[in-house]
Amino acid sequence: MPNIDWSKLGFGFSDVNCHIRYTWKDGAWSAPEFVKDPYITMHIGASCLHYGQECFEGMKAFRQQDGKIVIFRPEENAKRMYRTAVRCVMPPVPEEMFIDAAEQVIRANAEYVPPYGTGGSLYLRPLLIGTGPQIGVAPAKEYTFMIMVMPVGAYYKGGLKPVRAVILDDWDRAAPHGMGDVKVGGNYAASLFAHEKAKRDGWPVELYLDAKSHKFVEEFSTSNFLGITKDGKYVTPDSCSVLPSVTNLSLREVAADLGMPVERRQIPYEEIREFAAVAALGTAVVITPVWEITRGCEVVKISDETEVHPTLLKLYQTVQGIQYGELPDTHGWCHEVKV
Ligand code: COI
Numbered sequence: 001m002p003n004i005d006w007s008k009l010g011f012g013f014s015d016v017n018c019h020i021r022y023t024w025k026d027g028a029w030s031a032p033e034f035v036k037d038p039y040i041t042m043h044i045g046a047s048c049l050h051y052g053q054e055c056f057e058g059m060k061a062f063r064q065q066d067g068k069i070v071i072f073r074p075e076e077n078a079k080r081m082y083r084t085a086v087r088c089v090m091p092p093v094p095e096e097m098f099i100d101a102a103e104q105v106i107r108a109n110a111e112y113v114p115p116y117g118t119g120g121s122l123y124l125r126p127l128l129i130g131t132g133p134q135i136g137v138a139p140a141k142e143y144t145f146m147i148m149v150m151p152v153g154a155y156y157k158g159g160l161k162p163v164r165a166v167i168l169d170d171w172d173r174a175a176p177h178g179m180g181d182v183k184v185g186g187n188y189a190a191s192l193f194a195h196e197k198a199k200r201d202g203w204p205v206e207l208y209l210d211a212k213s214h215k216f217v218e219e220f221s222t223s224n225f226l227g228i229t230k231d232g233k234y235v236t237p238d239s240c241s242v243l244p245s246v247t248n249l250s251l252r253e254v255a256a257d258l259g260m261p262v263e264r265r266q267i268p269y270e271e272i273r274e275f276a277a278v279a280a281l282g283t284a285v286v287i288t289p290v291w292e293i294t295r296g297c298e299v300v301k302i303s304d305e306t307e308v309h310p311t312l313l314k315l316y317q318t319v320q321g322i323q324y325g326e327l328p329d330t331h332g333w334c335h336e337v338k339v
Contacts, residue, residue: 019147
């Protein structure tokens with residue numbers, strides 16, 4: 001067993017046994033390699049370095065109540081990475097290879113899956129990058145697919161503790177028909193400046209409006225947007241520049257199971273004032289309640305600083321209950337990894 005204080009896990013890199021790595025050359029993927037060294041060597045002209053030919057995923061493996069290790073909905077991440085790869089003109093990783101890679105790298109690092117009851121999980125970060133040299137703007141001829149793993153706890157300190165968010169109208173995350181709906185590093189690069197400014201000024205997360213009109217809510221820098229209406233509806237933006245989150249997809253199904261009406265539609269900024277609760281949704285953040293949103297001089301107070309709306313709590317407990325094997329997995333979302 002590694003010497004880890006599981007109760008102190010945050011969301012950060014830590015060394016494990018190995019990552020798994022494949023290369024793509026001459027139209028085919030290599031056999032996997034397990035690599036201990038967290039550094040990678042690549043050509044100085046690699047297309048990922050110059051032209052941003054790269055994409056990634058985020059997913060989690062959980063140690064359940066009965067000791068089993070499961071990955072939460074890896075096929076959804078595999079499909080999203082496939083779509084992203086196609087959009088970036090990279091060779092897509094077949095779903096079967098993606099899931100097999102995830103299983104193998106978890107097996108090789110099984111002792112790093114946090115014990116049941118600690119609230120932690122093993123975070124998997126699949127990464128696909130153009131490693132072939134490319135000086136004229138064109139797709140590379142060689143690619144690397146890797147999955148790195150690390151044990152993690154809560155993304156924002158305090159777990160289900162509500163956070164404040166800010167809208168900074170001077171910066172956009174993604175343009176309509178750009179790449180906001182696929183998971184490329186460039187979307188996060190686009191948010192870094194505003195993100196650091198927000199953090200410096202006291203907001204852990206920033207919320208983006210649609211880049212074209214700044215009239216509609218899009219998503220947070222790290223995660224999707226959820227509003228709960230006063231009459232108990234689950235409302236989330238429908239936009240071609242928002243990343244389709246696996247957590248949001250799952251929570252819409254959980255909400256429907258709980259009998260809540262679910263709406264995916266445009267959300268005018270002004271509607272924020274009407275919500276009974278707001279939250280950020282994502283693999284890393286799970287459900288993070290947002291108690292206040294600031295835009296310029298306007299401060300919209302959604303709840304008290306410490307209050308977690310009962311609907312958010314119910315959604316959180318249900319999804320985590322399924323992930324940790326405490327509630328029946330009626331949708332078949334937990335993919336067991338036999339170790
Ligand atoms: C995730 O939720 O896994 C992500 O990839 C978002 C990342 C910015 C932490």
